[in-house]
Amino acid sequence: MAxxxxxxxxxxxxxxxxxxxxxxxxxxxxEVREDTSPRGTLEKWPAFAWITVPGIPADTVRKYMQPELxxxxxxxxxxxxxxxxxxxxxxxxxxxxxxxxxxxxxAGGYLGAYDxxxxxxxxxxxxxxxGIDEANDL
Amino acid sequence: MATYTKTxxxxxxxxxxxxxxxxxxxxxxxSSGDIAIADCKRTGATKDTTAVTVAGWTAGVIPKIIVNxxxxxxxxxxxQRGDGNYVYTLATDIGTSTSGSLYINNVLNVSVDGLRIAxxxxxxVSDSAGIRVDVYSAGGNTDISNCVIRAFNAATAAxxxxxxxxxxxxxxxxxxxxxxxxxxxxxxxKGLNCRTGTHYVYNNTIYNCNYGVFxxxxxxxxxxxxxxxxxxxxxxxxxxxxxxxxISSDATAPGTNKATGKTAYxxxxxxxxxxxxxxxxxxxxxxxxSGADLSGTFTTDAAxxxxxxxxxxxALQYVAAGGTTYDQSVLGSFPAPSGNISSIVAFSQSTxxxFPAPSGxxxxxxxxxxxxxxxxPSGVPSKxxxxxxxxxxPAPSGxxxxxxxxxQAVTGIMGSISAxxxxxxxxxxxxxxxxxxxxxxxxxxxxxx
Numbered sequence: 369m370a371x372x373x374x375x376x377x378x379x380x381x382x383x384x385x386x387x388x389x390x391x392x393x394x395x396x397x398x399e400v401r402e403d404t405s406p407r408g409t410l411e412k413w414p415a416f417a418w419i420t421v422p423g424i425p426a427d428t429v430r431k432y433m434q435p436e437l438x439x440x441x442x443x444x445x446x447x448x449x450x451x452x453x454x455x456x457x458x459x460x461x462x463x464x465x466x467x468x469x470x471x472x473x474x475a476g477g478y479l480g481a482y483d484x485x486x487x488x489x490x491x492x493x494x495x496x497x498x499g500i501d502e503a504n505d506l
Numbered sequence: 507m508a509t510y511t512k513t514x515x516x517x518x519x520x521x522x523x524x525x526x527x528x529x530x531x532x533x534x535x536x537s538s539g540d541i542a543i544a545d546c547k548r549t550g551a552t553k554d555t556t557a558v559t560v561a562g563w564t565a566g567v568i569p570k571i572i573v574n575x576x577x578x579x580x581x582x583x584x585x586q587r588g589d590g591n592y593v594y595t596l597a598t599d600i601g602t603s604t605s606g607s608l609y610i611n612n613v614l615n616v617s618v619d620g621l622r623i624a625x626x627x628x629x630x631v632s633d634s635a636g637i638r639v640d641v642y643s644a645g646g647n648t649d650i651s652n653c654v655i656r657a658f659n660a661a662t663a664a665x666x667x668x669x670x671x672x673x674x675x676x677x678x679x680x681x682x683x684x685x686x687x688x689x690x691x692x693x694x695x696k697g698l699n700c701r702t703g704t705h706y707v708y709n710n711t712i713y714n715c716n717y718g719v720f721x722x723x724x725x726x727x728x729x730x731x732x733x734x735x736x737x738x739x740x741x742x743x744x745x746x747x748x749x750x751x752x753i754s755s756d757a758t759a760p761g762t763n764k765a766t767g768k769t770a771y772x773x774x775x776x777x778x779x780x781x782x783x784x785x786x787x788x789x790x791x792x793x794x795x796s797g798a799d800l801s802g803t804f805t806t807d808a809a810x811x812x813x814x815x816x817x818x819x820x821a822l823q824y825v826a827a828g829g830t831t832y833d834q835s836v837l838g839s840f841p842a843p844s845g846n847i848s849s850i851v852a853f854s855q856s857t858x859x860x861f862p863a864p865s866g867x868x869x870x871x872x873x874x875x876x877x878x879x880x881x882x883p884s885g886v887p888s889k890x891x892x893x894x895x896x897x898x899x900p901a902p903s904g905x906x907x908x909x910x911x912x913x914q915a916v917t918g919i920m921g922s923i924s925a926x927x928x929x930x931x932x933x934x935x936x937x938x939x940x941x942x943x944x945x946x947x948x949x950x951x952x953x954x955x
Contacts, residue, residue, distance in 0.1 A: 373527060379534035381562050390562020390611060391534065398530040399556055406518025411527055435559070435605070442604050444611060447562065 369403040370426040372419040372433075373411060374452060376465070392447050395454030397432040413469035420470060421486070423478040424506050436497050446496060453492045453501075461489075475506040507539035517550030525571065525596065525608075526556040538566025546573045546621070548592040557598040561611035569613065573620035579654050581683065581809030581822045583622075583781025597624040600663070606635040606670070614646030614675075623655045627663035632694070634663065635670035636684070639677065641703075647676045652808045652821075654683045656781060665694030668715070671724075674703040680800075681808040681821045683783055685713040688737060696720040697733070700743075707731060708800055709807070711783045711820040713771075717742050718754070728752055728760055730797035732789070732820035734771060734778075751798045753789070753819050765793040765819075784809075789819040 375398050379391040392398060403420055411418075421429060436446035457465075464471050464483055473489060474482035486506055493502035513520035514528050522528040528544045536542055548554075560569055573579075577594045579587075586592055598607045607625045610616045616639075623636040636655035639648050648671075655668045668684035671677050677700070684697040697712035701722040709730040712718040718733030719726065721743030728749040733740035740754035750761035757766045768774070774792050776782040790796045797817035807813055808821040818824050 373530075375530060379530075379562060381534065381564065383565075386562055386612065390559075390613075392530050392562070399524060399526055401523075401556075405552075406516075406523050408514075408518075408520055408522035408524075408527060410512065410521045410531055411523065415531055416527075434603075437604075444559070444561070444605070447559075 370421045370424050370429045371401050371403045371405070372397050372421070372429060373399040373401065374417045374419060376414055376417045376454075388446055389444055390447060393451060393454075395452035396448040397450060397452070400426050400430045400433050402426050413465060416469075417465045418470035419473060419489075421473045421475050421478075421506065422480055422482075423476045428506055432493065449495060449497050450502075451494055451496055453494055457492060507541075508536075509541040509543060510536060511543040511545050513545045513547060514554070515547045515549055516552045516554045517548065519549065520547065524554050524556045525558045526554075529558055529560055529569075532569075533561075533563050536564060536567045538564065539568075540566075541568045541570060544569070544571045546571065546577065546594040548577045548594040551592060553595045553597045555597055555599070557600075557603060557605060557607055557609070558596070559605055559609040559611055560613050560616055561609075563613045565614075568615045568617075570617040571608075571619070571621065572617070573622075575810065578620040578652075578810065579622045579808075581654070581782075581784060581807065581811075582776075583654060583656055593622050594620075595622045595624060597626065599626050599628050600631055600634050602629045602631050604631060604634050604638075606638045606666075608637045610637070610639045610641065610648060612640060612642055614641060614643055615648075617649040618651070618653060619649070620652045621654075623653060624658055625655075625666070626658040627660055627666060629662065630664045631666070632664040633667070633670060633672070635667040635699075637668075638670045638672060639674045640672040641674045644675045647678055648674050649678045650682060651679070651804070652681045652806075652810075654781075654808070656685055657687045660687055660695060661689050663689065663695070665689070665692050665696075667696045667699045667720075668712070669697075670699045671701050671703065671705060673701060674705070676703060677705045678708075679705065679710060680708040680804055681806075682710045683713075683781075683808055683821045684710065685715065685781065685783075687715040689716065690737075692716050693738065697736070700724055700726045708803065709797065709817065709819070709821055711808075711822065712736070712740075713778060713783065719745075721745060730800065730817055730819050732793075733759070734768065734774075751795065751819065753793050753795060763795060765795040768793055783820065784822050785818060785820065785824040788816075788824045790816065793819060795819060 375392040375396045376394055378393050381387040381391050403422060432450040434449050435444045436449040438445050461471060471483040472481065473484055473486050475486035490502040512522060512528055512532065514522045514525055516523055522531060525544055532542050563569060573594045576591050579593045584593065596607050600606060607623050618637060625636050637650060641648055650669060657666060660666060666687055668687045669679065687695050687697050689695045695715060696717040697715040698707065699720045699722060702724040704725040707719060707726060707728045712733045714735045716736060716738045718736040718740040719728055719731060725746050727746045730751050732753045734755040739758050740756050741758040741760055745760040751763050752759040752761050753765040753768055755769045759766050771778045774786060776784045776786060785792060797819045799815055800817060801813065805813055807823040811823050811825060813823045
């Protein structure tokens with residue numbers, strides 16, 4: 369029962385190293401919560417977007433909020449290892465975000481209403497460390 | 507320069523539902539000199555379970571993580587306060603994260619105040635901490651105050667710390683309670699680890715760790731700290747010569763004025779096994795040592811109690827039974843008396859107990875209530891009386907004045923003519939019969955005739 373809080377705008381810092389290590393970029397998954405968890409009044413479009421994945425435990429998708437770490441030193445090299453390719457999202461998805469601030473993804477055995485299936489959206493989840501898009505099921 | 511305060515509550519009804527989301531939402535919104543405050547509340551049982559990293563902030567912006575006074579711990583490990591409010595708690599599963607529960611990554615002037623932190627170690631991770639600070643840039647401080655930090659399942663980890671300064675130019679650490687960062691045989695499990703930079707370590711209580719205060723490098727000025735039951739050493743590494751007034755259960759406390767070999771923990775603390783490190787007496791009575799006067803730096807203890815002189819050692823000032831001296835600036839102002847007698851009596855009791863004499867408006871309010879001699883109303887009361895009389899007076903009617911006037915006029919006239927009425931009765935009748943109009947002048951003529 370997961371919901372993902374997504375940064376929908378870039379945070380920036382004039383120092384390139386600080387910007388890379390510390391700043392959230394649009395499409396980065398800020399947080400994963402159980403879908404029963406409350407949302408803050410500022411956790412909304414246009415600063416943030418939500419992806420809800422009914423029926424999928426939060427722990428299953430928590431990996432998407434891990435930072436990117438240096439294999440050599442273990443230091444944080446990027447705020448998040450995974451990022452949704454925000455600017456490449458289909459127009460329909462972008463319009464849905466703009467209209468409602470969220471989309472619902474069907475995964476697993478979920479039978480309720482949804483906007484897209486996980487198979488449709490997972491390819492937009494990119495592992496920045498490897499450059500490979502997600503291909504696995506939830 | 508402006509201050510932007512946002513509320514955080516994992517139970518909803520706030521700007522953000524986690525500190526992590528606050529950080530993500532606020533990190534690049536403001537300008538140098540602005541202050542961004544996270545006002546942390548917890549209005550229900552749900553805790554904040556997401557680890558937080560503070561990084562990438564606009565240079566010069568000052569982030570402050572401050573637990574709201576109504577949801578702040580009371581200096582001991584408890585999920586709820588005495589008033590029933592939940593204590594804001596950052597309770598995170600660490601996993602393999604070296605960042606720990608709260609990670610300050612090269613942001614200057616971050617303040618963390620009043621946070622209860624519970625890192626739960628689920629994997630053999632190293633250098634992960636309740637609070638980890640990596641600050642490489644000069645020009646600011648990192649302040650960590652009044653926090654309670656406890657490790658869970660420390661034996662699962664490799665080596666961990668309550669607070670780890672990986673690198674910090676200037677760090678100020680005071681009034682924190684740190685305990686249970688202990689793993690058997692671990693050389694690097696510590697309550698407080700100081701590495702590079704200058705660290706002012708004042709009035710902390712550290713208990714049941716492998717090391718208590720560990721100077722890895724840099725300058726450490728340790729004053730008024732109480733460090734107990736640490737398996738390897740309570741203080742390790744050369745502390746700065748200014749270090750003084752520390753207590754340890756072993757022989758390692760630094761300074762000229764110190765107390766060592768203090769191991770009767772249950773004699774010193776209310777309930778050390780359950781995280782209550784309130785002193786049972788003054789540190790002078792318990793250890794033969796009071797702390798240095800640091801009132802120029804801070805004036806309260808970890809629970810918000812005003813520190814009176816002499817300072818006690820450790821994070822919590824001793825309070826004699828029957829009274830607690832609260833600092834209004836920390837706990838908020840007294841409620842305004844509403845005129846209810848019982849509430850005024852309650853204030854009167856507090857002034858005769860161990861509270862300090864209430865100052866300012868409170869004293870004035872009590873004075874009025876006790877004496878009962880309110881000053882004579884002026885201005886407004888006199889106006890009120892005038893209004894009342896005017897409102898209750900019956901409105902004089904014109905008919906009464908006319909009646910009096912008429913009666914006088916009739917009496918005078920009737921008196922002068924009554925004696926002759928009978929004599930002119932018949933003429934009157936006759937006149938009436940003859941339909942003579944009787945008026946004043948005609949009447950006189952009849953009488954005269």
